Amino acid sequence: MVNIYQNILQAKKEGKKLLAVLIDPEKINLENLPSFLEKVHQSIATHIFVGGSTDKNNQTEKVVSAIKSITQLPIILFPGNVSQITHKADGILFLSLLSARNPEYLIEQQIKAVPFLKNSNLEILPTGYILIDGQKETATQKVTSTKPIAQKNKTLIVNTALAGEYTGKNLIYxxxxxxxxxxxxxSIINIVKKSLTIPLIVGGGIRSKKQLNATFNAGADLVVIGTAFEDNESFFNDLKK
Ligand code: 1GP
Structure with a gap:
């Protein structure tokens, strides 16, 4: 069995940076999957995340099974809600939305997930999830009916991340x-990184190798990229091993 969290901790210790390719089950075309994954395999990507704010046609399990049949990379669920949990993946980001005060995404969805998780082999990765204003109303904001924290509120962002660590999260996103x-x-990644002892995940709006490197250099241990690969698969050429 893959030990996802231990591997992330080990990479952090060695200063090895990790990259997750986010696959949205609502958007991926299964016919394209083999060629898409071939590009993933030739790139520096280390993890595959599967999820989206919604999965209207319940494609997650089918998509995870298809990915699993082709890749050796760890597959981690990044679910928008409890209906996206499938035992076919290797692990799950067990998210608590810490940036806002909607109990449904702080604890209710997590309680609803327990019956699916308690007899499962999925590795559970307790994750404090902090939405930061990216100058665009995102699906996550709409679905969770929450507002992100403004980038200028650095102290609030740091304290929210630290509250996550102090309440036992293993990762901050x-x-x-x-x-x-x-x-x-x-600057935000940098101060959050300096405050935390647990690994830091950063994602959203990263579209170039330059931005990716800047995010790593600022202190992200694991970066998540989805849209840039969906829009232009040739982006993988910039990220060859
Ligand atoms: C979104 O952080 C991920 O949840 C990735 O964002 O699609 O903008 O790369 P992008």
Whole structure:
């Protein structure tokens, strides 16, 4: 069995940076999957995340099974809600939306997930999820009916991340939102990174190798990219091993 969290901790210790390719089950074309994954395999990507704010046609399990049949990379669910949980993946980001005060996404969805998780082999990754304003109203904001934290509120962002660590989260995810116009600013990543002892995930609006490297250099341990690969698969050419 893959030990996802131990591998993330080990990479952090060694200063090895991790990249997750986000596959949205609502958007991926299964016929394209083999060629898409071939590009993933030739790139520096280390993880595959599967999820989206919604999955109207319940495609997640089918998509995860198809990915699993082709890749050795760890597959981690990044679910918008409890209906997107499938045992076919390797792990699950067990998210708590810490940036706002909607109990449904702070604890209710998590309670609803327990019957699916308690007899499952999915590795559970307790994750504090913090939405940061990426200058675009994202699907996550709409679905969760919450507002992101403004990028200028640095103290609030740091304290929210630290509250996550102190309440036992194993990971903090700074999220500008899928397709964000503005990714999480490097200065924010930097101060959050300096405050935390647990690994830091950053995603949303990262579209170039330059931005990816800047995000890593600012302190992200794992970066998540989805839209840039959906829009232009040739982006993988810039990220060859
Ligand atoms: C979204 O952080 C991820 O949840 C990835 O965002 O689609 O903008 O790369 P992008």
């Amino acid at each position: 700074l999220e500008a939102g899928s397709g964000a116009k503005v990714p999480v600013d490097e």
